[in-house]
Amino acid sequence: MxxxxxxxxxxxxGTEDGATVLVGGFGMAGxxxxxxxxxxxxxxxxxxxxxxxxxxxxxxxxxxLAAGRVRxxxxxxxxxxxxxxxxxxxxxxxxxLEVVPQGTLAERMRAAxxxxxxxxxxxxxxxxxxxxxxxxxxxxxTYVLETPIRGDLALVGAHLADRAGNLVxxxxxxxxxxxxxxxxxxxxxQVQRVVDVGSIDPxxxxxxxxxxxxxxxxxxAEVEGVA
Amino acid sequence: xxEPVQDRPRSKDEVAAAVAADIxxxxxxxxxxxxxxxxxDHLPPGxxxxxxxxxxxxxxxxxxxxxxxxxxxxxLTNAGKVPVTELPGAAYFHHADSFAMMRGxxxxxxxxxxxxxxxxxxxxxxxxGAPDAIPAVGGAMDLAIGAKSVFVVxxxxxxxxxxxxxxECTYPLTGVGCVDRVYTDLATFDVTVDGxxxxxxxxxxxxxxxxxxxxxxxxxxxxx
Numbered sequence: 001m002x003x004x005x006x007x008x009x010x011x012x013x014g015t016e017d018g019a020t021v022l023v024g025g026f027g028m029a030g031x032x033x034x035x036x037x038x039x040x041x042x043x044x045x046x047x048x049x050x051x052x053x054x055x056x057x058x059x060x061x062x063x064x065l066a067a068g069r070v071r072x073x074x075x076x077x078x079x080x081x082x083x084x085x086x087x088x089x090x091x092x093x094x095x096x097l098e099v100v101p102q103g104t105l106a107e108r109m110r111a112a113x114x115x116x117x118x119x120x121x122x123x124x125x126x127x128x129x130x131x132x133x134x135x136x137x138x139x140x141x142t143y144v145l146e147t148p149i150r151g152d153l154a155l156v157g158a159h160l161a162d163r164a165g166n167l168v169x170x171x172x173x174x175x176x177x178x179x180x181x182x183x184x185x186x187x188x189x190q191v192q193r194v195v196d197v198g199s200i201d202p203x204x205x206x207x208x209x210x211x212x213x214x215x216x217x218x219x220x221a222e223v224e225g226v227a
Numbered sequence: 228x229x230e231p232v233q234d235r236p237r238s239k240d241e242v243a244a245a246v247a248a249d250i251x252x253x254x255x256x257x258x259x260x261x262x263x264x265x266x267x268d269h270l271p272p273g274x275x276x277x278x279x280x281x282x283x284x285x286x287x288x289x290x291x292x293x294x295x296x297x298x299x300x301x302x303l304t305n306a307g308k309v310p311v312t313e314l315p316g317a318a319y320f321h322h323a324d325s326f327a328m329m330r331g332x333x334x335x336x337x338x339x340x341x342x343x344x345x346x347x348x349x350x351x352x353x354x355x356g357a358p359d360a361i362p363a364v365g366g367a368m369d370l371a372i373g374a375k376s377v378f379v380v381x382x383x384x385x386x387x388x389x390x391x392x393x394x395e396c397t398y399p400l401t402g403v404g405c406v407d408r409v410y411t412d413l414a415t416f417d418v419t420v421d422g423x424x425x426x427x428x429x430x431x432x433x434x435x436x437x438x439x440x441x442x443x444x445x446x447x448x449x450x451x
Contacts (some may be wrong), residue, residue, distance in 0.1 A: 028301060098360050101367075103326025103366060123368045123369045206321070
């Protein structure tokens with residue numbers, strides 16, 4: 001059952017200390033900024049964050065990091081021209097980093113959402129990122145065993161939701177959203193608008209509502225049908 | 228065929244043009260961040276080459292200009308987070324699908340930058356290994372092992388003058404034995420089971436090149 005929340009604060013309410021939080025977005029495209037800001041206010045600590053990047057500028061994920069709430073970040077590409085918040089924490093030894101190849105990051109979450117126990121992946125074989133991991137030769141090619149990444153909470157940015165939680169995304173802002181939505185115990189989605197059931201063509205739904213627990217409209221338009 | 232020589236080193240644009248000339252019409256191609264992006268400017272109109280961007284798009288068009296007919300869209304960016312455009316026939320997909328296209332061998336060509344390439348085609352392009360460096364791999368490892376052909380573009384020499392084609396990579400690897408061809412300002416190399424084959428030369432001679440590199444070379448042309 002999907003809850004349509006009035007505020008981002010309501011949407012992230014109950015997040016526990018020590019939670020693993022999947023945060024969508026590739027750079028700022030698809031980044032659920034309102035939900036991450038609400039998580040800063042909500043106050044959960046000692047978080048493990050899984051996201052492609054480690055925050056840009058001073059807002060969104062970078063603000064959560066700056067508030068000292070994140071113990072560990074799992075990502076593929078932490079270092080960017082504007083990742084100064086993460087860079088400072090990392091160099092000061094105040095945050096743990098696990099670098100994962102980008103496709104492996106996505107597939108580990110896909111596996112979690114699809115009930116796959118682990119998978120053999122050719123990416124990273126013979127590199128430092130496969131060190132210590134089990135390998136296996138299959139049909140003459142070497143693969144490394146990768147395990148699922150499961151979230152307690154997924155924070156996703158999408159374009160539209162209906163009241164049943166069906167989601168559509170916009171352009172490359174889709175990125176990690178559909179995968180993360182499947183991989184967490186609780187999936188919270190911020191959208192531009194929440195529309196009535198029946199307003200989204202079933203053929204174009206990207207994330208079916210079964211994967212979604214809470215949605216909140218953050219504009220620019222207000223939630224349709226809510227006073 | 229005689230020794231193919233241009234009398235001066237190639238510019239970055241000339242290197243990009245050389246790569247573009249070797250991409251078959253209709254190929255699905257991923258261009259890495261930085262110098263590889265220049266290849267797009269040299270693909271001939273009507274080539275039918277479809278550009279893939281790892282963040283979830285096929286049919287990527289040129290960078291957006293921000294003009295009235297071409298506004299910057301924060302939801303439409305390339306792998307370098309630069310606003311781009313979509314071409315007719317474009318498609319969007321999520322990240323697991325995007326990397327399935329790579330890993331599953333569906334991309335014909337990827338073009339990557341490099342710190343080092345070894346004589347047997349090992350690639351190092353994600354981490355200098357310096358103690359204060361922050362490692363960031365992105366999609367490089369998936370591309371390196373996934374595309375049918377892996378092309379590298381780089382300068383042949385590092386800023387300190389040392390060759391970037393080496394017997395063994397000293398930087399942490401991105402992929403093992405994954406590079407097929409290396410385009411540089413001074414020469415183009417094919418990585419083959421017999422060793423590195425020099426395809427062409429620019430601003431240097433075969434003998435100068437062989438003396439400069441610490442790896443065995445083969446001529447890609449018959450003796451004159």
